[in-house]
Amino acid sequence: MPALKELEEAFFQSKKDKEFQKELSHLQKTYIGRPTPLYFARRFTEYLGGAKIYLKREDLAHTGAHKINNALGQALLAKKMGKRRVIAETGAGQHGVATATGAALVGLECEIYMGTEDMKRQALNVFRMRLLGAKVTEVPVGSQTLKDAINEALRDWTTNVRTTHYILGTVFGPHPFPVMVRDFQSVIGKEAKKQILDTEGRLPDYLIACVGGGSNAIGLFHAFLKEGIKMIGVEAGGEGIETGRHAARFAGGSLGVFQGCKSYLLQDDDGNVLGTHSVSAGLDYASIGPEHPYLRDKGLIQYTYATDDEALAAFELLSRTEGITPALESAHALAEVVKRAPKLSQKEVIIVNLSGRGDKDVQHVARIKGIKL
Amino acid sequence: MISRIRETFKELKKKGKKAFIPYFMAGDPSLESTKDIVQMIEECGADIVELGVPFTDPLADGPTIQRASERALNAGVTLKKVIAFVKNLRQNTQIPVVLMTYYNPVFKYGEEHFVRDAKDAGVDGVIIPDLPPDEAGSLIRSSRKTSLDTVFLLAPTSTPERIKKVAKASRGFIYYVSVTGITGSRLLLDGSIETLVSEIRKYTDKPIAVGFGVSTPEEASAVSKVSDGVIVGSAIVKRLHESPDDLKRYIISLREAIQ
Numbered sequence: 001m002p003a004l005k006e007l008e009e010a011f012f013q014s015k016k017d018k019e020f021q022k023e024l025s026h027l028q029k030t031y032i033g034r035p036t037p038l039y040f041a042r043r044f045t046e047y048l049g050g051a052k053i054y055l056k057r058e059d060l061a062h063t064g065a066h067k068i069n070n071a072l073g074q075a076l077l078a079k080k081m082g083k084r085r086v087i088a089e090t091g092a093g094q095h096g097v098a099t100a101t102g103a104a105l106v107g108l109e110c111e112i113y114m115g116t117e118d119m120k121r122q123a124l125n126v127f128r129m130r131l132l133g134a135k136v137t138e139v140p141v142g143s144q145t146l147k148d149a150i151n152e153a154l155r156d157w158t159t160n161v162r163t164t165h166y167i168l169g170t171v172f173g174p175h176p177f178p179v180m181v182r183d184f185q186s187v188i189g190k191e192a193k194k195q196i197l198d199t200e201g202r203l204p205d206y207l208i209a210c211v212g213g214g215s216n217a218i219g220l221f222h223a224f225l226k227e228g229i230k231m232i233g234v235e236a237g238g239e240g241i242e243t244g245r246h247a248a249r250f251a252g253g254s255l256g257v258f259q260g261c262k263s264y265l266l267q268d269d270d271g272n273v274l275g276t277h278s279v280s281a282g283l284d285y286a287s288i289g290p291e292h293p294y295l296r297d298k299g300l301i302q303y304t305y306a307t308d309d310e311a312l313a314a315f316e317l318l319s320r321t322e323g324i325t326p327a328l329e330s331a332h333a334l335a336e337v338v339k340r341a342p343k344l345s346q347k348e349v350i351i352v353n354l355s356g357r358g359d360k361d362v363q364h365v366a367r368i369k370g371i372k373l
Numbered sequence: 374m375i376s377r378i379r380e381t382f383k384e385l386k387k388k389g390k391k392a393f394i395p396y397f398m399a400g401d402p403s404l405e406s407t408k409d410i411v412q413m414i415e416e417c418g419a420d421i422v423e424l425g426v427p428f429t430d431p432l433a434d435g436p437t438i439q440r441a442s443e444r445a446l447n448a449g450v451t452l453k454k455v456i457a458f459v460k461n462l463r464q465n466t467q468i469p470v471v472l473m474t475y476y477n478p479v480f481k482y483g484e485e486h487f488v489r490d491a492k493d494a495g496v497d498g499v500i501i502p503d504l505p506p507d508e509a510g511s512l513i514r515s516s517r518k519t520s521l522d523t524v525f526l527l528a529p530t531s532t533p534e535r536i537k538k539v540a541k542a543s544r545g546f547i548y549y550v551s552v553t554g555i556t557g558s559r560l561l562l563d564g565s566i567e568t569l570v571s572e573i574r575k576y577t578d579k580p581i582a583v584g585f586g587v588s589t590p591e592e593a594s595a596v597s598k599v600s601d602g603v604i605v606g607s608a609i610v611k612r613l614h615e616s617p618d619d620l621k622r623y624i625i626s627l628r629e630a631i632q
Binding site: 141148 | 553
């Protein structure tokens with residue numbers, strides 16, 4: 001608790017600190033490569049034959065996903081707080097790579113926790129993190145995936161709290177993490193709003209993003225919350241809700257308290273956390289950031305899901321029509337676009353958050369298709 | 374109504390003695406075996422039993438108790454079954470029982486139902502390591518109605534403000550976590566426990582039991598000298614799993630060390 005208080009104070013202080021904000025925005029521009037483009041996907045739009053589709057190109061941010069927005073912000077904050085070490089959890093490896101990158105940039109010791117299963121699935125990212133000077137520690141307990149890596153990072157943090165900052169990768173966990181991560185990610189929506197006004201001269205009709213913990217979705221949606229725009233979060237439907245092998249917390253979960261926050265949770269009748277499944281490691285998580293149920297209950301965001309097969313189809317479709325291979329996570333958002341755009345008029349505008357690039361998934365997809373590389 | 378836990382600490386204090394509080398994971402490896410263990414440790418002179426409730430994501434626990442938790446889950450043990458187990462246990466023993474459970478199973482059970490069923494079954498207190506007193510208002514209110522003791526935790530990093538809050542919310546005893554970290558961490562006997570326990574005593578006269586990291590009789594003895602009770606968990610769970618035949622001798626050595 002004292003650590004959370006300390007973090008909360010440091011974070012709110014940094015928001016008022018002109019020097020800190022100046023350094024952050026300088027690095028966003030010169031290091032991350034912001035603003036990322038808002039790209040009109042002409043051939044994808046024509047193929048679907050409905051609404052105009054714009055892609056917010058977070059895949060073009062340094063390290064290949066939106067994760068760097070938050071990791072860099074928190075790394076700067078950790079340095080400012082006088083911590084000498086940062087730790088993080090990672091599932092697919094994107095947040096681990098982003099944290100290792102942020103730590104290398106500001107000069108902090110870095111340790112990343114990753115489940116044994118995920119280390120096997122994402123061997124390339126494990127090597128990338130090590131290359132960046134991070135120690136990658138295997139988590140061989142529980143389901144050996146993201147939630148267990150978070151448990152282990154939290155255990156490390158309680159043990160080394162005096163010297164260490166925990167860079168949580170999504171809008172989850174105890175306060176102030178959900179607010180802080182949203183704040184660092186909200187740059188996505190702020191840029192998109194300006195960009196769409198510049199190109200279309202008006203706001204979009206739809207915003208669509210995938211939702212694991214929910215940071216890229218909140219990042220895009222936050223600047224538009226008061227605009228009355230239809231916003232859709234897409235969860236991982238895995239092999240289908242009825243099979244039980246999915247990570248759709250709204251469709252298949254109920255209210256619970258997990259890893260320091262109260263939100264929707266996939267759990268059994270006794271309050272134990274259920275295993276999840278998704279083709280995409282970044283969405284393969286039993287709970288969801290607590291602001292999502294809040295915004296859903298207020299009627300501001302709707303949630304749906306896309307299955308593994310639908311995401312894989314969208315992954316290939318965007319590659320073929322646009323020459324852009326999306327991360328499997330982002331492919332879930334695109335799958336919803338595929339379902340929705342053809343039913344809309346050509347005057348309507350959709351912005352979809354292309355939260356990451358798909359290079360990391362190429363081997364995995366080949367394996368699923370039975371292709372030997 | 375004074376609880377069995379408070380009664381126990383009161384009696385010990387009169388005699389100038391300290392509480393020995395062994396921890397076990399309920400249902401590791403089966404609930405039948407846990408019943409035998411409770412009987413054995415009571416015979417060996419334990420004052421209070423802390424019973425772990427298995428959970429899929431035991432955040433505050435080190436590898437030893439994580440594995441015990443997995444074994445108990447595999448044996449099908451749930452919070453509901455642990456409560457029924459205590460009810461059954463009450464036919465043979467009146468030793469105070471404190472449950473250590475994570476919050477989500479309690480939340481799912483329903484706080485009021487949990488408090489009522491636990492109390493009816495003969496559970497005396499509850500420790501929920503991932504529920505700080507700040508978030509425990511409704512649980513505390515339900516517990517006070519039935520006099521189920523709520524035990525909260527303090528750590529070496531706790532501020533005076535925190536100590537006051539935890540002391541106020543705790544009933545039965547205050548659990549002082551002797552290390553920053555998880556169960557089964559290494560204990561440092563450098564006088565810091567004594568300093569912090571006396572810091573806590575400035576704000577409260579409730580009993581203070583110390584746990585996390587106590588493993589040898591020597592450590593137990595040192596800790597008992599500066600507190601009102603000693604909790605030993607991981608070291609017992611480890612022996613029970615790896616060399617159950619030595620367990621009784623070890624329990625006796627701890628009991629003799631804590632005086």
